Amino acid sequence: MLRPATSVSVVAATLPAISRLRRGVAGRRSSSTVRARMPLVQQEATMPSLAHREVARALAAEAAAAVPLLPSAVPAHVADFQNGAGTAVGMLDVRRGAPASSIDFMLHSSLHCKVPNGAIDITSVLIFLNALTDAPHFLMEFIQGSPTSMVVILDLLPRKDLALHPEYIHKYYEHTHLDKQREKIEELPQTRPYRSPSLFVRSACSPTAVSVTIDCGQGGEGTLEEIVCGHLASTVKEVLRTWLHSCACDTSKIEEAEREIMIKRDQVVRLKSIEVDLTANLPRMFGPDVSGHIIAEIRKAFGVQLQEA
Secondary structure (H helix, E strand, C coil), rough: CCCCCCCCCCCCCCCCHHHHHHHCCCCCCCCCCCCCCCCCCCCCCCCCCCCHHHHHHHHHHHHHCCCCECCCCCCCCHEEECCCCCEEEEEEEEEECCCCCCEEEEEEEEEEEEEEEEEEEEEEEEEEEEECCCCEEEEEEEEEEEEEEEEEEEEEECCCCCCCCCCHHHHHCCCCCHHHHHHHHCCCCCCECCCCCCCHHHHCCCCCEEEEEEECCCCCCCHHHHHHHHHHHHHHHHHHHHHHHHHHCCCCCHHHHHHHHHHHHEEEEEHHHHHHHHHHHHHHHHHHHHHHHHHHHHHHHHCCCCCCC
């Protein structure tokens, strides 16, 4: 989804990461009217097949099979969309958690946008929990800017102030050995740390977050695909399974005062991701009509109201 300013993700997000498109598409405006799956569309855009999309698709399928989710209710014109020039195409799937479960929603999104020097592809999977638990949310986002390089964000987003709650660190990050998964990726010679330009995004991440750039250099297309299908796919799967085991079914009791603080924190993160990331960048890619439908659907999933301009 589009995600923390790191994530449509259409939200990723740490917060969905549409904001990272700014350097590539800032200031670009579509010269044609944008419509999603409408007769006015002049060119039919297609979503390229990439290794990281297959990894995300497999992860979303495994998560959907393991947690109680309702069928997708995303309208057809939002589930698949594009701009009129055929330079940007996307998909969005949102599934709510079943009643009485701790799952709020799962969001799976993918974007492909042509830019003057190539294309940017963003794929995100977010699984947010509700107020029945204070366990971390799940975030995975891939941002590929060339055939040989990409940014990877993988984290269990904390929902408490970690400095004030060391037991939370032990339960969800230390006891689960998540740092070993981070080390597996960071030890690869093709990786280097990725630092989001947003201080807010950095503050929202856990200390075990995977936040790296994988750069395989000129002619490294095959190497990148091997890393994505091998090391990265394995790490993503292990982190998801850790989350499913330790977080998705967590039933720890929460004091009402702590619950209120947690709900407020969740709302700030969600609202920030929409107002800063989505509303600032989606219109540049898809125009006001299509982006309006996408943002409305994500806002519905996030359960937040945007302030009128």
